[in-house]
Amino acid sequence: MRLAYCYDERFLQHDTGLDAHQLPDGSVLEPVEHPSSARIIRRTAQLLAASGLLDDALLIAPRPATEDELAAYHTRDYIAHVRRVTSEGGGWLDPETPVVPGSWEAAVLAAGAAIELTDAVLSGQARQAFGLLRPPGHHAMRDRGMGFCVFNNVVVAVRHAQRRGVQRVMVLDWDVHHGNGTQDAFWDDPSVLFVSLHQDNWYPAGWGSVDQVGAPGAEGTTVNIPLPPGTGNRGYALALDRIVLPIARQFQPELIFVSAGQDASMEDPLGRMLVTMSGYRAMTERVRQLADELCDGRLVVLMEGGYSLRYVPYCTLAILEGMTGRISGIGDPHEGTSELAQAEREFRSDQEAAIEAARRALAPYWRL
Numbered sequence: 001m002r003l004a005y006c007y008d009e010r011f012l013q014h015d016t017g018l019d020a021h022q023l024p025d026g027s028v029l030e031p032v033e034h035p036s037s038a039r040i041i042r043r044t045a046q047l048l049a050a051s052g053l054l055d056d057a058l059l060i061a062p063r064p065a066t067e068d069e070l071a072a073y074h075t076r077d078y079i080a081h082v083r084r085v086t087s088e089g090g091g092w093l094d095p096e097t098p099v100v101p102g103s104w105e106a107a108v109l110a111a112g113a114a115i116e117l118t119d120a121v122l123s124g125q126a127r128q129a130f131g132l133l134r135p136p137g138h139h140a141m142r143d144r145g146m147g148f149c150v151f152n153n154v155v156v157a158v159r160h161a162q163r164r165g166v167q168r169v170m171v172l173d174w175d176v177h178h179g180n181g182t183q184d185a186f187w188d189d190p191s192v193l194f195v196s197l198h199q200d201n202w203y204p205a206g207w208g209s210v211d212q213v214g215a216p217g218a219e220g221t222t223v224n225i226p227l228p229p230g231t232g233n234r235g236y237a238l239a240l241d242r243i244v245l246p247i248a249r250q251f252q253p254e255l256i257f258v259s260a261g262q263d264a265s266m267e268d269p270l271g272r273m274l275v276t277m278s279g280y281r282a283m284t285e286r287v288r289q290l291a292d293e294l295c296d297g298r299l300v301v302l303m304e305g306g307y308s309l310r311y312v313p314y315c316t317l318a319i320l321e322g323m324t325g326r327i328s329g330i331g332d333p334h335e336g337t338s339e340l341a342q343a344e345r346e347f348r349s350d351q352e353a354a355i356e357a358a359r360r361a362l363a364p365y366w367r368l
Helices: 009-013 038-051 076-087 103-122 153-163 180-186 233-251 277-294 312-324 338-345 349-362
Strands: 003-006 018-022 028-033 091-094 097-099 128-131 169-173 192-199 222-227 255-260 299-303
Touching (some): 009 038, 009 103, 038 312, 076 097, 076 103, 097 103, 103 153, 103 299, 128 312, 153 180, 153 255, 153 299, 169 233, 180 222, 233 277, 233 349, 255 277
Parallel strands (some): 003 128, 128 299, 169 192
Antiparallel strands (some): 091 097
């Protein structure tokens, strides 16, 4: 069955530009690119196109999400606020989330693309789907943007799938930052299993501890696995094998989404993790096999964060390799370095202890 794929140059209208800071003497420190640079997505699209993995893909054209589709999660006041700020020349949705005039079209197209990719899988046109979307979404709350996110693409897509009759949905978020907006959306919804693998005590503050398991009536369907800085391929694999896969098999989803943030990589400036290209491939292979086992392969993977201009394209390519079961022949740019060897063998007792703490917190709700 074909892979559905969506990327559109109009996503890059959400151009966060340069990041400049005024110094006490009134001068401006030489600007650098905002961490969430559009160039990261453009370079990723270029590498994926050159890999050959998309040669037989079903190419999905995005369309703008409607206000009603966005309002399946977001308040109409917030939707109107985003439209107003962008139409007036741009500004800030929160102290970390800039928008420009083109951000409105990019954001509604990204949300609409998530819906179209979901439809491609549900209709049987494709077995799996990947969306190279911008802006990302998993931090966006009902009534505000945050963490570089405007609209919560995965939540909008899940709500659409539910309207189409899907009864049980799993969302796996492996972005290094906790997907607080997604957790908020499904906190009291026992029909959605939300699983987050993220760096402990990181962004956003107050979210993602092991004791956050869901509202009364939905306990256990929020699964948080905070991992210590320095966790790499082996730690993520153990968390999947020991907690995520057993819970998923008990939950029996009909459709699986992945919020794929490649900022847990060994090179990311906004994370302190050590996942490599081979680690992302291995995680994706596990999830693809899980989807094959539980839900006829129905898997939708949506781009979230990732801030290494050099390494995000390669880690994203590894995800496509894991989804398709094909190896592109494009190697890890760190191949042969001592840093890659160290990252791929790194595993410490504090990582195992963190996974065990999450397992104990979830054991009252699942057979673990």
